[in-house]
Amino acid sequence: MSATALSLCPVANEAALKLEYVGQHLQNVPAPAAIVDVAVVRRNCRLMLEAADAMKVSFRAHIKTHKTIDMTSLQVGEASRPVKLVASTVAEIEHVLPWLLECKAQGREINILYGLPLSPSTIPRLSAVARLLGEGCLGLFVDHPAQLKFIEASHESWPGRVPIWVQIDVGYHREGVPAGSKQLADVAYALVAAEHTHLAGVYTHMGHSYSVSSPEEALEFMSKELVGLEEGALDFLKIAGAHRSKDAKAEKVVLSMGATPTATSVQNLLENNQGAEKYRDMINKINQSFAVELHAGVYPVMDMQQLATRARPIESSNNPTKSLLSYSDLGLRMLVEVASLYLDRGSKPEALIAAGSIALGREPCKSYDGFGVVSPWPQQHGGHYDPEGSKTGWIIGRISQEHGVLTWEGPKEHMRELEIGQKLLVWPNHACIASANFGWYCVVDTDSSEPEKVVDVWLRCRGW
Secondary structure (H helix, E strand, O other): OOOOHHHHOOOOOHHHHHHHHOOOEHHHOOOOEEEEEHHHHHHHHHHHHHHHHHOOOEEEEEOOOOOOHHHHHHHHOOOOOOEEEEEOOHHHHHHHHHHHHHHHHOOOOEEEEEEEEOOHHHHHHHHHHHHHHOOOOEEEEEOOHHHHHHHHHOHHHOOOOEEEEEEEOOOOOOOOEOOOOHHHHHHHHHHHHOOOEEEEEEEOOOHHHHHOOOHHHHHHHHHHHHHHHHHHHHHHHHHHHHHHHOOOOOOOOEEEEOOHHHHHHHHHHHOOOOOHHHHHHHHHHHHHHOEEEEEEOOOOOOOHHHHHHOOOOOEOOOOOOOEOOOHHHOOEEEEEEEEEEEOOOOOOOEEEEOOOHHHHOOOOEOOEOOOEEEOOOOOOOOOOOOOOOOOOEEEEEEEOOOOEEEEEEOOHHHOOOOOOOOEEEEEEOOHHHHOOOOOEEEEEOOOOOOOOEOOEEEEOOOOO
16 A cells, blocks of 8 residues: 555644643643534534435535544434545545444445545555445546546456546536536546446535525525536436446435535525425425435534525524524634734734634635634623624734734724733634644533533644
8 A cells, every 4th residue: 555644644642632631721722723612513513414314315524624533423423324424635534544444344334535536646545445445435526537547547456346426517617517518428428438437426516605695595506506416417317327227236326415505504494494395395306316415514613704604594493592603603713822912003903913824724704804703712702703793803804824913893992902922712714724734623512511621632634
C-alpha cells in the first residue's frame, strides 16, 4: 500500500491531548482554539436523521466539515443504521477507515463516496481502502469518460466491480455535467462499454442554495435540485439502462441531493407549513422510481452563513420552545484572546485578537460585513451583534493572517468593555474553513452540569 495521509501528516497524540485538556475550564484553554458543543451537534444530527426517516429517504453524511471519527459517528446515528458517508479528501477516508472496519465487523452496511471526480493519482490509495472494506463499499464520482478509462485500466487493484456515481450539474457549475449535455451522454456510453464498473447513483451539490433567505426559498431550491437531478438521471439511463440490466444485483438508482440549506429544508416538511404537502408528494413520487437520498455536511455545527440562509424558522410551529435555526443551534465557536485595545483611533472602537484568517477563515457572509460575531460568552445569554436584529456588538471587522480586528458596531454608550488577555468565543462565518488549520477540537457539553469544562478532545485528520 502506498503512503497514506496518516503517515505523511500524522494526527496528534489523542491520549496526551485528553490529559492536557479534559477537565479544563474554557477560560484556561490556550487560544486560538476550536470549541465544539456536543449537545448542539447531537441535536442537529438527530433532527436530520428524523427528517430523513419521516420522508422515507436515506441520508448520507458529509464529513468534510469536521474530519473526525467522533462527529461522523453522531451523524450516522445508532448501530442499527447503515454507515453512508461522503468525503472530500482521501485523507478523510483513511482517517475513518479503522472505525469503518469496526462498523463492518459489527454487521453494519458500509457505503462511502470519494467526493471529487476521480483523478489518477488517487487510485492507489483509494483502491487500497476499497480492498480493505470489500466490494461495493467505496464509490467513485465521474463526470467525464476518461475517468472510467482510468478505473478500467486499474481494475486489478479493485475488489470486484466499482460503484460509479455520476455527478450532475443543476446550476452551481462546480463539478458535474448537466442533463442533455453531450458530455453526459459520453459518460453514459463509456459506462456501457466498461466491464469493471456499475452505476450506483447520480449526485449533485446545489451550493448556490446558500443564497436563499427563507424556508420557502430553501424548499423551492430543494425541489429544483431534485427535479434537475431526476432529469439528469433519466437522460443518463436512456443510454446506460441496458448496462444496468447486466447486473443481477441492480437496484434503484440513487438520487443523492443536498447542500445544507436544501437538505435541512426538508425538516420544514415536518412542520405545519403551507405547501408542505406539495413537496412531500414530489419526493414520494420520485422515490417510486429512484431511491432519493439527502446529503449534507456543515449542518451538525452550522455557522453564520447557514444562519443567514434562514432555511429553517427560528422556532418550531409545533413547539415554540424548540429552536430550529438560531444562535443556539451553532455548535462551533472559536476561542480567541484580546491582544490589544484601540478605543479611540477611528470612528469605531476597535480591539485586536491574536487570531486571523488562518484561525477563522476569510469567508464572507451575506447578512453582514464581517468575518465572525463575538458571542455573549462567558454569559450564557445576553446581547451580541445580530445582523437581523440589534446590529450592536463586537464583530471581526477586518482580518489578516494572524491578526483579527474587532470593531464595535452600534451606539458607543452600549459598548461591551474588553480587557487585554480576555478570552472570547466567536461564531465563524464558515465552519469548514474556520476549522481547517486545527488538529483537534476541544469539546464541551452545554447539556451537562458543567458546560464550561472540556469533556473530550476530537482529533481532526490533516492533509489530502
